[in-house]
Amino acid sequence: MKPDPLADVPGPLLARWTPLWLGYYARIGQRFTAVHKLHMEYGPIVRIAPNHISVADKDALDLVYAQGSNAFDKSTFYHAFVSDKASVFSTTDRHDHAQKRRLVSNIFAAKSLQDCTPFIRDIVDSFVVQLDRLAAKNEELNLLYWFHFLAFDVLSDLAFGQRIGMVEKGSDAVTVQKRDGSVSTENAIALVDEREHLGAVLGVHPSFKFWSKFLPDPFFIQGRKSSDGLVDFARRQVSRRIDNRLQRNDILDKLIRARVADDQEIVGENFADLVAETVTLLIAGSDTTSNSETAIMHLLFTNPRVYNKLIGILEEAVDEELPTADHVRDIPYLDAVINEGLRYHATTAIGLHRAVHEKGAMFGGKYFPPGTEMSVPAWTIQHDPEIWGDPEVFRPERWIENPDLKKYLMTFGKGPRACLGRHLAYMEMRLVLSTVLLRYDLQLKSQVMETTEGFMHKPNEMFVRLSRRERKGAAVQAQAQA
Numbered sequence: 001m002k003p004d005p006l007a008d009v010p011g012p013l014l015a016r017w018t019p020l021w022l023g024y025y026a027r028i029g030q031r032f033t034a035v036h037k038l039h040m041e042y043g044p045i046v047r048i049a050p051n052h053i054s055v056a057d058k059d060a061l062d063l064v065y066a067q068g069s070n071a072f073d074k075s076t077f078y079h080a081f082v083s084d085k086a087s088v089f090s091t092t093d094r095h096d097h098a099q100k101r102r103l104v105s106n107i108f109a110a111k112s113l114q115d116c117t118p119f120i121r122d123i124v125d126s127f128v129v130q131l132d133r134l135a136a137k138n139e140e141l142n143l144l145y146w147f148h149f150l151a152f153d154v155l156s157d158l159a160f161g162q163r164i165g166m167v168e169k170g171s172d173a174v175t176v177q178k179r180d181g182s183v184s185t186e187n188a189i190a191l192v193d194e195r196e197h198l199g200a201v202l203g204v205h206p207s208f209k210f211w212s213k214f215l216p217d218p219f220f221i222q223g224r225k226s227s228d229g230l231v232d233f234a235r236r237q238v239s240r241r242i243d244n245r246l247q248r249n250d251i252l253d254k255l256i257r258a259r260v261a262d263d264q265e266i267v268g269e270n271f272a273d274l275v276a277e278t279v280t281l282l283i284a285g286s287d288t289t290s291n292s293e294t295a296i297m298h299l300l301f302t303n304p305r306v307y308n309k310l311i312g313i314l315e316e317a318v319d320e321e322l323p324t325a326d327h328v329r330d331i332p333y334l335d336a337v338i339n340e341g342l343r344y345h346a347t348t349a350i351g352l353h354r355a356v357h358e359k360g361a362m363f364g365g366k367y368f369p370p371g372t373e374m375s376v377p378a379w380t381i382q383h384d385p386e387i388w389g390d391p392e393v394f395r396p397e398r399w400i401e402n403p404d405l406k407k408y409l410m411t412f413g414k415g416p417r418a419c420l421g422r423h424l425a426y427m428e429m430r431l432v433l434s435t436v437l438l439r440y441d442l443q444l445k446s447q448v449m450e451t452t453e454g455f456m457h458k459p460n461e462m463f464v465r466l467s468r469r470e471r472k473g474a475a476v477q478a479q480a481q482a
């Protein structure tokens with residue numbers, strides 16, 4: 001038998017022999033807490049599966065998520081996120097990724113985002129109409145869901161050229177036409193949740209995809225159905241857009257035009273590629289943003305000092321009844337609150353998997369052979385007292401005192417595969433959070449936010465009662481009266 005090259009890396013006995021240890025915690029949605037506990041027990045380098053090493057050390061970020069020729073590729077974990085075709089997010093091939101990223105990246109440039117602001121503004125306006133109505137009734141509502149409705153409408157508008165209309169309906173029901181022609185109504189939020197969680201479990205080991213078919217756990221059957229449902233939904237939306245030949249300055253238009261500029265016809269493989277990218281954008285850009293907004297809002301309403309300071313700053317900066325993207329583009333304390341919320345809650349909480357390149361790698365005096373999976377656990381890094389001093393305190397000021405801390409925020413990933421949509425996400429979060437904060441008073445039902453984890457780390461709910469708040473300032477009062 002060949003000697004085990006990772007034999008001297010500590011970790012639980014079960015994880016040394018089988019990927020089931022990690023698979024189990026991924027399945028029950030508690031992987032990041034389980035891995036964090038291992039680091040507390042065994043130290044910064046831990047074996048969490050037979051071929052997977054977790055390194056909870058800030059210096060490992062430059063190794064595992066290196067740029068350029070030293071970059072590690074994404075590992076087989078991401079195969080579990082491929083439906084029909086790999087997308088810019090799920091491809092593990094460096095050259096394929098470079099090509100896909102070239103096609104997608106210009107749509108997230110500053111000018112393109114500027115083009116998207118009118119669509120987002122329009123959806124936020126509908127959101128405000130709905131919340132005003134609910135505030136007038138003083139009924140309890142799940143703000144997490146309303147943030148989801150808003151984020152899905154934004155992404156479907158930008159990615160498909162047609163809003164799902166969740167905000168207007170107050171519901172996430174969507175019509176899905178399957179490949180066999182049958183039509184059903186599904187809940188879009190559940191489709192995304194289930195697909196993402198399934199990927200996070202099956203990705204733990206390449207064999208899981210096969211063996212999971214024999215498990216009686218309905219999680220796997222439902223996850224596969226949701227994954228197919230999302231692809232079918234995207235296929236229908238993209239076909240409709242191409243058939244209608246609608247020209248509109250949005251993401252789908254840019255995706256289509258990038259292919260046409262490359263002399264590609266949107267049929268066959270190209271059509272499937274386009275569908276894969278739109279599914280990715282819908283998943284990557286919707287509940288990631290709304291879960292983050294919910295967590296930040298909860299942190300604000302459980303930290304009155306920060307809330308009062310932010311409200312004062314927003315009142316000064318926004319001289320109209322509702323903020324615009326321009327009002328909130330450059331408010332350092334608002335950005336500090338967002339970064340602190342992303343750090344504290346850790347929307348990305350697990351370590352993102354990479355595979356050691358053909359040269360092998362050294363870290364902490366240990367050698368890791370080519371193909372070893374490595375990850376840096378995001379929650380553990382974002383709560384490391386050595387980096388943050390007081391990590392369990394929600395203190396946005398740290399980001400203004402020390403802008404260098406940004407390199408340890410792992411929410412948007414790191415290196416060549418870092419999030420393409422982060423500027424869009426910041427724009428949306430700034431606008432949505434400032435709108436809700438300035439317009440409403442919130443009463444939280446619970447001071448504790450229960451969460452669960454799929455691929456991302458999500459709040460389970462956030463029930464609140466809303467009431468309209470008085471805006472300060474003469475300019476605003478005059479506007480409101482007019």
Ligand code: HEM
Pocket residue numbers: 088089090101155280281284285286288289292347348352353410411412413414416417418419420421422424425
């Ligand atoms: C707060 C909101 C968001 C969070 C927390 C987030 C998080 C992430 C993370 C952690 C990654 C890296 C994943 C990995 O290495 O496995 C990623 C990649 C990606 N994200 Fe985001 N994201 C957000 C918003 C968005 C938005 C709004 C979009 C676009 C509409 C988007 C599009 C993408 C894409 C296309 C990738 C793949 C990039 C590549 O592999 O080259 N994300 N995101």
